Amino acid sequence: xxxxxxxxxxxxxxxxxxxxxxxxxxxxxxxxxxxxxxxxxxxxxxxxxxxxxxxxxxxxxxxxxxxxxxxxxxxxxxxxxxxxxxxxxxxxxxxxxxxxxxxxxxxxxxxxxxxxxxxxxxxxxxxxxxxxxxxxxxxxxxxxxxxxxxxxxxxxxxxxxxxxxxxxxxxxxxxxxxxxxxxxxxxxxxxxxxxxxxxxxxxxxxxxxxxxxxxxxxxxxxxxxxxxxxxxxxxx
Numbered sequence: 001x002x003x004x005x006x007x008x009x010x011x012x013x014x015x016x017x018x019x020x021x022x023x024x025x026x027x028x029x030x031x032x033x034x035x036x037x038x039x040x041x042x043x044x045x046x047x048x049x050x051x052x053x054x055x056x057x058x059x060x061x062x063x064x065x066x067x068x069x070x071x072x073x074x075x076x077x078x079x080x081x082x083x084x085x086x087x088x089x090x091x092x093x094x095x096x097x098x099x100x101x102x103x104x105x106x107x108x109x110x111x112x113x114x115x116x117x118x119x120x121x122x123x124x125x126x127x128x129x130x131x132x133x134x135x136x137x138x139x140x141x142x143x144x145x146x147x148x149x150x151x152x153x154x155x156x157x158x159x160x161x162x163x164x165x166x167x168x169x170x171x172x173x174x175x176x177x178x179x180x181x182x183x184x185x186x187x188x189x190x191x192x193x194x195x196x197x198x199x200x201x202x203x204x205x206x207x208x209x210x211x212x213x214x215x216x217x218x219x220x221x222x223x224x225x226x227x228x229x230x231x232x233x234x235x236x
Contacts, residue, residue: 030060037063040091042084042166043103044070044110048194051103063091069110070102071134072166075173085173092176098185100170104163105192111159114139115149134169138162160209163189163202 020027037060041051045066052062065087073085091097113125114132117139138161139149146154167189171177179185189202191209200209 026058026060035060035063035095037061037091037095038097039063039099039101040065040088040095040097041101041103042067042070042072042088044068044105044108046105046108048107049103049105049192054103054192054199063087063095063097065091068128068131069108069114069135069162070104070166071110071131071162072102072169073134074169088170088173088176092173092179092185099188100176100185101188101190102163102166102170103190103192104159106156106159106194108155108159111135111138111155111162114162115142115154115158135162135165138165160191160202163191167202 039061040063043049043051043064043066045068051057051064055062065084067084071084072088073082075085088100091100110128110132113128114135117129117132135158138158141161142154142158143149145157148154167187170187171180176185176187180187189209191200191202192198193200198211198213200211202208203210
């Protein structure tokens with residue numbers, strides 16, 4: 001058997017011994033009661049960025065969907081597959097999550113492909129290029145600010161601008177917009193710097209991203225509403 005697969009199996013045995021067998025109550029509850037996470041995370045499929053690991057979350061805490069560059073497509077009803085949109089719909093309309101976090105990160109390969117893209121589908125990938133086109137606006141912002149698409153500054157600007165595009169696209173779904181406007185759902189943009197081990201949030205009052213460890217409180221406002229404040233609990 002391939003060593004990479006053997007490593008996973010050995011890891012599973014450690015998980016069974018060190019975690020599953022000592023957390024029987026948690027897993028019994030999740031089995032009997034089902035999942036009821038309050039938070040959805042839309043993260044990148046990059047192997048270096050694990051939302052549960054970064055936030056030290058337990059099983060059942062997060063409803064996670066991962067895709068290339070943590071993008072949210074705008075709401076549309078064309079004849080295509082909508083894996084990310086379906087996950088968002090389930091989280092919001094069935095699980096009734098109270099928070100959606102778009103979690104971007106530094107050194108994102110999808111964003112790098114977007115910045116370097118020549119418009120050649122063969123060079124950019126049959127599926128990657130049209131998917132990354134969701135964030136074309138972020139590329140425009142980054143190039144206008146820094147010019148050189150290969151610069152670290154352009155990469156970081158594009159990564160963070162893409163988070164903001166996804167936050168705006170979330171609002172194109174009417175059932176998200178309605179719940180956000182009545183205070184039942186908060187939208188957050190987070191950015192993980194894998195080089196510095198720093199977590200940042202989009203702060204509307206600063207029109208940019210600020211580290212959590214520089215704030216007096218970790219509570220984040222809804223960045224799409226542009227006003228700070230606590231999140232109201234879901235009614236009913």
